[in-house]
Amino acid sequence: MKRILNALVQFRNPILYLLLLGLSFFFLDNKSSFHQSQLEKYGLYVSQNLYRVSHQIGNYFQLKKINEKLLQENKALKELELKSKGIPLYPSALKVKRRFPFQVKAAHIIKNSFLNQQNFLIIDKGAEDGIKEEMAVITDRGIIGIVKSVSNHYASVISILNQDLKINVRLKNSAAFGTLSWKGKNPIDFQVEDVVMNAQLEKGDTLITGGMSSYFPLGIPLGKISEFEHDIQSGYYTISTELFEDPSQVYYVYVIENLDQKEINELKNEQP
Amino acid sequence: MNSSSLQLVSMFVLMVLLQVMLFNNLQLFGFINPMVYLLFIIMYRFESDQTLFILLSFILGFSIDFLSQSGGAHSIATLTIGFLRPLLIRNAFGVTAEIPTSFYNDSRTLNKTIFLALIISIHHLLYFSFVFFNWNAIYLILKNTLLASVFSLILIALLSSFYKKLNDS
Incomplete structure (x- = not known):
């Protein structure tokens, strides 16, 4: 706890700066609808990229699961394929x-x-x-x-x-x-x-x-x-x-x- | 309230009033409004508490915004320049031993000019970026920044020498 307080005191300037910056943005956002829509646009741009990256990372870790799923699907298809193999011969x-x-x-x-x-x-x-x-x-x-x-x-x-x-x-x-x-x-x-x-x-x-x-x-x-x-x-x-x-x-x-x-x-x- | 605080407050109020009443209505060539209130940021003693200074910068920008109905652009630019000021001081005046206690206590014209130019150009760039707030207006932002910086620089240099003379007498 003391360490956290110490860190807070040590970084009080950047923290204060970011806090007030956020406040300024809030005012900017509230004051004009142009800035509001622009901010939304940039926010959307950032968030869509973030989501894309997290989606890709998530996908990567799901690959094994997806593989298993595909294997299950293949299993079903294999059964169908085997079933159909004999048909063209007879x-x-x-x-x-x-x-x-x-x-x-x-x-x-x-x-x-x-x-x-x-x-x-x-x-x-x-x-x-x-x-x-x-x-x-x-x-x-x-x-x-x-x-x-x-x-x-x-x-x-x-x-x-x-x-x-x-x-x-x-x-x-x-x-x-x-x-x-x-x-x-x-x-x-x-x-x-x-x-x-x-x-x-x-x-x-x-x-x-x-x-x-x-x-x-x-x-x-x-x-x-x-x-x-x-x-x-x-x-x-x-x-x-x-x-x-x-x-x-x-x-x-x-x-x-x-x-x-x-x-x-x-x-x-x-x-x- | 001691004299230096009184001086601080009176300068603060003076800067806000000057900017809002006078310089915001100048409109040189139709669009240039020099931002003289930066003089407060420049004149504020270099060695004083940074936390208080950040807060004061914000309040200064916010007051200007509030009185000139300009959203949050002044706040953001002034707050950022207040936050960055120690860095700019080190860049403009050199190592710690050479840093003066205040802007008007220093006699090196080149360093002072660099300091002024840094503060004004960064502030103006931020300000106009947030006013236009659009990548497509980048040329407009740069043009405005350049022209307004020149006029702000001239006016602030003039006023700072005036301030110095006042203090001397």
């Missing part, structure tokens, strides 16, 4: 009302690896967020893997950069199915095997998920054919493909739940 589907048994959840990758032959990654959503084993993990431009095990808040995912993981794929413009797997070196170089010889292939054709597995819905674009060769003896193509997105450099992902997975598995198990 135009007749437009007329029929179809069930779409997939649900999308947003997550972040918190640990990723691509140096081993069997890579795993960890996402920051777990059992409490509704993540279960064997759910698919995709990005906005490809797929990432399949959930292997789940804890309360985290889940570990088998990366597609894992030579054990085989993904059912097909060509976008012909229904030739194959199996996608990692070559084991460059994170975007993959190979597709078991494509039958009578399919028509060209370099640059797009590969999409086949929809045959219960993990991934039909029609997620994965990559392009970079080269292919006939294997006369076996009667299958061996295709090299390049992914659209490098799975080692991903942060935002979506976890897809197939609501019908249990049903499908039951049917599978019934087969002898």
Whole structure:
């Protein structure tokens, strides 16, 4: 308190000056309407700039929140996109009302690896967020893997950069199915095997998920054919493909739940 | 009330009356009114209390404003010049040891002229800025400041020498 008083005494002149200056402005403002409107104009100019700056600063600190919001929005859009992927392939589907048994959840990758032959990654959503084993993990431009095990808040995912993981794929413009797997070196170089010889292939054709597995819905674009060769003896193509997105450099992902997975598995198990 | 306070008050009143009754109606060339009341600011003893002086400056400007119906421009200009006066004194008269106790106690004409010119030009610039209060009138502000400063300077210099003679006798 004494310090405040001391400071007040020490700076009494500037304080008095500012006080009286304010008073003068008040008189100026009251006396003439011209000055009043001019003062308002300048005040507005100052305040609009102040507000703009504070708005920008505020915006900057809200970026994270906005990102999260966009991610949520993307999640909803992703669901719609996945739903619509199959339609152009089967135009007749437009007329029929179809069930779409997939649900999308947003997550972040918190640990990723691509140096081993069997890579795993960890996402920051777990059992409490509704993540279960064997759910698919995709990005906005490809797929990432399949959930292997789940804890309360985290889940570990088998990366597609894992030579054990085989993904059912097909060509976008012909229904030739194959199996996608990692070559084991460059994170975007993959190979597709078991494509039958009578399919028509060209370099640059797009590969999409086949929809045959219960993990991934039909029609997620994965990559392009970079080269292919006939294997006369076996009667299958061996295709090299390049992914659209490098799975080692991903942060935002979506976890897809197939609501019908249990049903499908039951049917599978019934087969002898 | 001692003699110096009496002198102060009488000078204050005299300045206000002179400005309002006489100099505000001069209108040299149709628009120049020299502001002679600054003589009070100049003549006020250099070593006295700054807080009181700021208050007095404000009251001086406010009285002029009040009596000549001119809003707050005189108040703002006079208050600011009163606040800045110690700085201007240091600039015009040099280091502390060389600062005289009052304006008429000093004999260095150049320093006194610089001091006068500083006080008058800053005051006038502020005054006209607040009268016109518009960026587009900047040339008008500068023109008025320049011309009125010249006449104020001449008149104040004259009156200050007159004041000196009065005190001497």
